[in-house]
Amino acid sequence: MARPPRFTTDQLLDAAVGLAAAGGPAAVTMSAVAQAVGAPSGSVYHRFAGRTALLAEVWLRTVERFQDGYFTALDGADDPYRAAVRATRHVVAWSRAHPQEAALLLYGAAEFGRSDWPEAYTVRADAGNGRVLAAVAAVADALGATGPQDRDRIALALVDLPLSVVRRNLRAGLPLPPHAEDLTEQCTAALLGPPLQPRH
Template sequence: MARPPRFDTDQILDAAVRLAASAGPAGVTMSAVAQAIGAPSGSMYHRFPGRTALLAEVWLRTVERFQEGYFAALDSAPEPPRAAVAAARHVVSWSRAHPQEAALLLYGAEEFGRADWSEEHKERADLGNGRVFASLTSLAEALGATNARDHERITLALIDLPLSVVRRHLRAGQPLPPHAEDLAEECTAALLAVA
């Protein structure tokens, strides 16, 4: 009977998140992750065929966890403006609750080797991105967006602006200020009111 693995996939990916948050994507190597969890380097290859697959999995698991809450926030209120504000707040509150994961996402998929990912990994990423864009398009229509400028304003309000609230603090390794969620909400509401 085979011995159960000493480390599960989540433990490996959790270690990869910590390494990425502290040293960037370059710090996530098979040997560095193995050392971080106290596993032999060879055991990493039983879970992942190589570093590219490891990078893809750590990126995808992180972004999918974020997106799950983002979609829930968009669906949390029946009125489109309130749903938009809830989604902007989610970006900040999720980043506060998961600072290492949020720091990882600030790099972007390309820095995690997306060009070399397997087709399966690329399809997973594209599916998630497609869902985000479809949700934003639906919200834009519900908010009465009629032109490219309106759509750009909504993207700014729901994605770019909340990320800017957290980026400076996360990159400096500082905790988010207690008022960060409120700032994201206020700015998003102000942008949408202009629309």
């Protein structure tokens, strides 16, 4: 009977997250991940075809975990206004609960070598991005957005605003302040304006 692997894929990716958060994507190498968990380099190569695959996997696992919670927060077709506010709070709350992952996502997929990813990874990334755009568009439609400016305002409220709150603090090496969620919610509400009658 084959012995179970000593190190799981998630353990290796967790180590990669820590390396990326501390030193950026350049710090994520096969040997550095192996050293971080005390594994032989062969263990890392057994799980990932090379550094490109490792970078793709650590990026995609992180962004997909974030997106899962974001989609759950946006799932409020009965009250799109509350769903929008809840989603922006999620961005901040998730970043507070997962500071290393949030720091990793500040870099963007391009800095994790997206241009060199095999097609399967780029398809997976594009699918996630497409879901976000579709979800935001659905909220905009439900809130009665009637033109490009209204849709841009709602995208600003749901995406750019909460990310700016997170980015400003994390890039300065500061923890998110206790009021970050409330401040984000207040600013989101101001951008969205008074609750509108949802479209049916």
